Amino acid sequence: MNNQSAGIFITFEGGDGAGKSTQAARLAAALEFRGYTVLRTREPGGTPVGEKLRSLVLDHGNGEIDAHTEALIFAASRAAHATQVIRPALARGDVVLTDRYIDSSVAYQGAGRDLGQDAVRSLNEWATSGLQPHLTVLLDVDPELGRRRRTAGQAAEDRLESEADAFHTRIRNAFLDLAAARPGSYLVLPADLPVDELARQILARVDTLLPDPAAAAGEHAAPQPAAHSVATDGSAL
Numbered sequence: 001m002n003n004q005s006a007g008i009f010i011t012f013e014g015g016d017g018a019g020k021s022t023q024a025a026r027l028a029a030a031l032e033f034r035g036y037t038v039l040r041t042r043e044p045g046g047t048p049v050g051e052k053l054r055s056l057v058l059d060h061g062n063g064e065i066d067a068h069t070e071a072l073i074f075a076a077s078r079a080a081h082a083t084q085v086i087r088p089a090l091a092r093g094d095v096v097l098t099d100r101y102i103d104s105s106v107a108y109q110g111a112g113r114d115l116g117q118d119a120v121r122s123l124n125e126w127a128t129s130g131l132q133p134h135l136t137v138l139l140d141v142d143p144e145l146g147r148r149r150r151t152a153g154q155a156a157e158d159r160l161e162s163e164a165d166a167f168h169t170r171i172r173n174a175f176l177d178l179a180a181a182r183p184g185s186y187l188v189l190p191a192d193l194p195v196d197e198l199a200r201q202i203l204a205r206v207d208t209l210l211p212d213p214a215a216a217a218g219e220h221a222a223p224q225p226a227a228h229s230v231a232t233d234g235s236a237l
Ligand code: TYD
Pocket: 016, 042, 043, 044, 058, 074, 100, 101, 102, 104, 105, 106, 108, 109, 158, 160, 161
C-alpha cells in the first residue's frame, strides 16, 4: 500500500449508467460546503495525455482495438493520472474523488474481455505504483437499467457501452465480487435508490474517513478517522 499521504482518496465504480458522476458531484459539493478542498477527476482521462487516450479507446472509428491493447491504454491513462494528478493532490491533503479507477479495468478488461482479473490487477498496480483508494463507492446497476438510462440521455454509446448485455452482466458480477472480497474498503449501494438517498448514505460513510476540515486545510494534516465533529445534516446536498 502506498497511501502515506495527508489526503483521502475515494473512487466511484459501477456499470455504465449507474449514476457515478451525479453522486461524485453531490459528494464534492457537500464536502466543499464544509470547507474541504476536493479534486474531482475521471478515468480514462484526467490529464492531457489521458484525455487523448480516452478518445482513442472509446470512440468508434479508430479501427479494431484488441483486448490487450485496450487494457494497456486504460492502464497508461491511469499511470499518468496517478502520477500527475492524484498523488500530488493527496500530498496536498485534498479529498480526491475519481470517477472509475483500477476496479473498472479489472471488471471490464479482466472479466468483460476475459483477460483475467489477476493479470489486469497486476498491470494496474504496477502502473500506479500501488496507489489504492481509501474507499470505493460501488453503485450496483442492473445492466438493463443502465442501458435505459444511457439511451434516455442523448449521447451515443461508446465502444464499451455498446457491448451486449452479457458483457455488462459479467462486469456487474466482477464489481460485486471485488467488493465482497474486501468489504471494509467498499460501500455498495443499489443504483436505483433515489439520488438524495444515495447521496446521504455516501456522505455518512465518507464522514467516517474525514479529518477535521481545519486540519485538512493545514499543512501535512494527517487524517484522523472518526475523531471529529463534522455535522451530518446533509444541508449541502
Ligand atoms: P465513463 O467515463 O464512465 O463513461 P461515460 O463518460 O459514458 O460516463 O467510462 C467510459 C467507458 O470506459 C465505460 O464504458 C467503462 C470503460 N472503462 C473500461 O473499460 N476500463 C477502464 O479501466 C475504465 C476506466 C473505463
